[in-house]
Amino acid sequence: MTRILIIAEHAQGKLNLSTRKTVSCAAQIADAEIDIVVFSNDAQEIATQAAQLTSVRCVLKAEHPNFAHALAATYAPAIIQMASNYSHIFAPSTTFGKDLMPRVAALLGVGQISDVMAVEGSHRFVRPIYAGNAMVTLDADPQHKLVATIRTASFQPATTNGNASIESVSISATLPTHTRFISHSEEHNDRPDLQSAARVVAGGRALGSAENFNLIYQLADQLGAGVGASRAAVDAGYAANELQVGQTGKIIAPDLYIAVGISGAIQHLTGIKDARTIVAINKDPEAPIFDVADIGLVGDLFTVLPELAKHL
Amino acid sequence: MSKILVCIKRVVDYNVRIRVKPDSSGIVTDGVKMSINPFDEIALEEAIRLKERGIANEVIVASIGPTEAQQQLRIGLAMGADRAIHIQHDTSIEPLTAARAFLKIVEQESPLLVITGKQAIDDDNAQTGQMLAALWNRPQACFASKLEINGNIAHATREVDDGLETIELDLPAVITCDLRLNEPRYVKLPEIMKAKKKPLELFMLNEMGITLNQQFKTVKVTPPPARQKGVLVKDAKELVELLKIKGVL
Structure with a gap:
């Protein structure tokens, strides 16, 4: 049974397009049950958006004051806490997922497939190497949990015809405090976002x-x-x-x-x-x-x- | 006083136009120019600058790879690292295995910082630094473009998709470098000669007491699909017309 947990990427109360693309990738695996977890200090609004995504079964709200900012070191132990229910754990291959997922994989004692660009089976994926100048098809050992990041440019965003249930998970894992958010800066403008612009x-x-x-x-x-x-x-x-x-x-x-x-x-x-x-x-x-x-x-x-x- | 461990990888030089082997088993690397992974070179430069500023007193450069990886370690020594550690292994390994091997070195050396590139430009996995931080149970700052050390606290500015993020880390910690962190120095010939006298310690990966993760099997390596040859237009007017015909305007 393929059970996939997707770590939602979100900012300013909105689910990122990258999360919807990751759902599309997961939905290409036959008979997969897809859940999304939303880490936040206040997850309701994002969970509601995630619950509308087609093919999602359940959205988990993981709320904690320390989840106000996406810190890999803080999220990772909480993901490990819920990992036992899943065969696959996915996140977008954005700086968010690239930072987080190898930490998750190592804590689970497994490897990771980075930048999945095509799905050829529940444990067979294609990814780019050498800056996209070659592509490698990999078979992952099904005995291990599969951690992967999904190359967002390779998948269309999931549609919003879904009606997933929303559940809360209580965090029992010890969250480290050795990594602390200080500040974030970006160029503000009214133009379409480069990553998602048509x-x-x-x-x-x-x-x-x-x-x-x-x-x-x-x-x-x-x-x-x-x-x-x-x-x-x-x-x-x-x-x-x-x-x-x-x-x-x-x-x-x-x-x-x-x-x-x-x-x-x-x-x-x-x-x-x-x-x-x-x-x-x-x-x-x-x-x-x-x-x-x-x-x-x-x-x-x-x-x-x-x-x-x-x-x- | 404190040490900095820098992890580097020997990779196909970034200027080489790579070719896929005809039998789809991999990339042609025979007779191809090899170099330090450019992001790891930035890591080395950062470590050496921290030493020059008196924040560390020793820079150790470490690499996993075949005997030839010592060429890259020697360049690291010539850049300014004090000593090198070569973990010899002749076949390619998964990042988790690399992280486990580097953890052994970390346990032996107890560095204040481990600095490495954000990714190696061959496999593009971008995993080893984060995995090492996880196994070591220490903080990580990935894709760093600025690093400040104050006693046992680091401030790292990270290049994230929507701008820059600054985080604070308790040391020791793992830093992975983005291109903008610094511009690595050129190595001069006398330094290469001097580097020959610097110590290089050798370990065999298979004798380090770690489990080699062998979770992934390469089915095939293929070139990317080629884009169809495009057309040339003579001016802006023709360009707009063609875009309209194609339905993109």
Whole structure:
């Protein structure tokens, strides 16, 4: 019997899209019973959202004052406490899940499959290695509990036709206090979130300055798109770090990705491989970005972007 | 005074365009340039800087791998580590096994900090640091882009998906590094020569008294599906028209 526990990722009272994608992945395993656990100091609102997800059987509320912030060291012992009921434990392969799940696995004395991109059976999964330049199919020993993180770019969000029950679990595990949350900062803006946006416009080093990077914001706003940047643009200080797209930044899968002045280093291409339509605007016809682009436009971005604005 | 243990991995150099073996059994590594995993190099740099600031007095660099992994350990010594520990093993191991082996070293050395990369760029697992922290029952700060040590407390700033998070940790603890933490120094030739005299201790993984986790079997390794060759348009007007035809605008 496959029984899957999913650790919900949430922020500001909202269930993250990454959790819905993790549910979709779990639902691809035949005859799986899927439960979600919500760790929070006040879990009701998030649990209610999680209970609406299709294929979820039960949502567990794990409430404790120490769960106000997602700290791996604090969550992990509580997950171990409930692990005995499950054959699989999943979380999204976001910084949240990447931080947490190996700690859970080690406490259980088992290994982990990171970044599941395809399900081929209850214990057979495909994951990327070498920055997505190869894919490995793995068989996990069914004698062991399977801990995995799910690559969100590979799955669609679960629909919301469900009606799962909501239960409370009381935490008996000792929660360590050796790790404490201090602060969190982010760029605040009204644009769609890069990770979940249907359209993304991204700029590279060719923009030349933080001021010129505003051209990217203007195009994004015209398209209702999220904004991304290459590592080179981030390193040059043109864009904030959380906008970075690529193996060392965010891996995204929008319907439309427009790369402006991005040459297309391997590590950047890894982050956009799953985009449905890739558009590249670059003045260098030899740029590797054109190898993956569905539509390429060779030209100077400072000429092309104003024209594009006119025609949109 | 305190020690810092840095765990590094020998991996295919990040500039190498990797090839999948025709029999789908793995990646071609014969005759391919090997290097210290770039994230681990950042870990080394951070440890050496902490020593230079007087926060630690010894940096130990450790690696699990075949005899050739000593090349990377020697580079670590040339960068500024004081001594090296080589845990010899010729086949690839799962991260849980690596964490168990490093725990043995931690128990022997009692470091104030263990620093390693957030992931190795070959398997991209991003597990070993967290697993070590769990087995050691100590705090972890993953994807760190800033680290401050004050006595027995560390403040680590972490690169998380929606920005930056700062957490406070009681030491000892495990830190995994993101790219932004620092820029590793270049190693100069005289340092490489000097590093040859620094001590390197050898362990055999199979003799360390740990259980090798063998939970996963590789069925096959394949190249990613290639994207179809795209089309070139001549200007912005044609681009917009094509996007409309494709139904994405």
